[in-house]
Amino acid sequence: MDGVLATGELRAHLIGARLAGTIATTREQSLGRYRLFAARDPRVLLGLDPEREWPLSALLRLMGRKCGVSVDPTHTSGPDMIDPDRTIAALDRFADRIGLAAGRAEPVLLGTGHPQALLEFYAGLADALSAAGCPVLTPAYGVRVDIATRFGVRTRALGYVRGVAMLRETGVRGASGAGGVHTHSPLPVRTVLAAAADAGGPLPGLVIGDHGWACGAGQLGIEAIALADSDDPAPFVGQAEGRLSEVVPLDDAVPAASYRPLMRYVLDRVGLSY
Template sequence: MKAISRDELVSHLLETGLAGRVATTREHNLRNFARFARRDPDVLFGLDPDGAWGEADVLALMARRCGVNPDPAHRHGVDTIDAELTADALGRLAAVLRRLAEARGSVLLGTGHPSRLQPMYAAYGRALRAAGCATLTPARERSFDMHGADGARPCALDYREQVGVLRVYEETASSNQKGAPRSLGEPVHTHSPQPVRIALAALAEQERTVPDLVLGDHGWACGAGRLGIRSVGFADSNDPAVFVAEEEGHVEVAIPLDDGLRPDCYRMLTAYVLQLAGLSQ
């Protein structure tokens, strides 16, 4: 396979909209920065920030680590992710994966983006498993009530591929009778740290050690990092928690990119990371 240069990667990021002028609007970004400053649980992703983090602080951090427009007077329209910052972060991710592979460590893969990012995580999992790493799948089929602003919804952890990327699935009752067995519906998008906490608790119940790395996004990255477990996370420009977690030392690497594009858009950046990590298959 032909090696991918950094320039080719950056061009791909800009052409696909993974970085550069992204689809996430300035209004959405600023709204989430304000919600983070108010400590809204839905945008904290399980993080309990050490610092004060007012709106201006969050904007300044996101300009520096993600590449959003630093001007507080820019309130509407297009916002940006700096493709060079994305490439830098992907290089740091590759270094983390290379060290993990050299140590033949264990990894827990989980995502709150059940359709868009799952194939990317599965590719990382396959490469790490081929290098001798253990890909962990604790709490498979574990039912729980996932709590959110709209109340609790019955869910379960599971995966549907050879290399397990844990996702949250909504549970559906097979009948209207109370106590009837439930089946899994579609995987759900979630910011919640509950899934990673449940997965880690299941490992503890089995008297197994915590993973050497959690690779994920949203609550998977921040929830694990807040518990002192090494984690890396992909994050959009409206996900300040992951970048705050990196700034405060809870998350090792936060990778800025648009996290809502077609799965095929992430193939080149995945190949680039695996190439740098020496894990290309």
């Protein structure tokens, strides 16, 4: 898919790549995460501290509105569904906020907990925003962060690839994406924002990311926009409670090449080059 994508072409791509429509995320996985969120399990809060209670019934209604998943609590198995029209509408609003950042030359921070899948998507945005005059922030490079995992506490290092922050295995350096690790933790964005503040700024006017990068920033009062899968209710709750500006529902773990048309669609919509 080269050139400007029409909405119909984008919709067909979302369904064909299983970014929306029938996705790989299972209903069992989503319901399990919703129950953990309702119990305020920190593993699925992603740094968010919800203002009110979110029982399973309320989460199902919210995720039905935002993603198009089934709101029927007796539907407990099979693949999950994301409505591609909801994805496109949210992606349009996501793009418009990026266009506003470019027009204002706002400092931006981009970070991902899914470097294997989403690095190239965010890197394209970072390149375009930098070319438009936005400072792309990269504080705390190389700083080590202790992350709790199911295997115990693991020490990771903050790194940047083409302006996109991620956690990496310690000892991995260079410009490639090698060593990038998956994380839901908000500790990386807290570390980055603290380093920026300690250095006298600037702080980001907008954080663009996923998982703890977006929710952690939003919880601290920094405007954030995000991509999120149907089994991650925290960003959608954050949006519902006013701490995230926009959340795009899609499968966040398909092959990296599948996100390129979305990156081009976003930048074409707001007239930024890539």
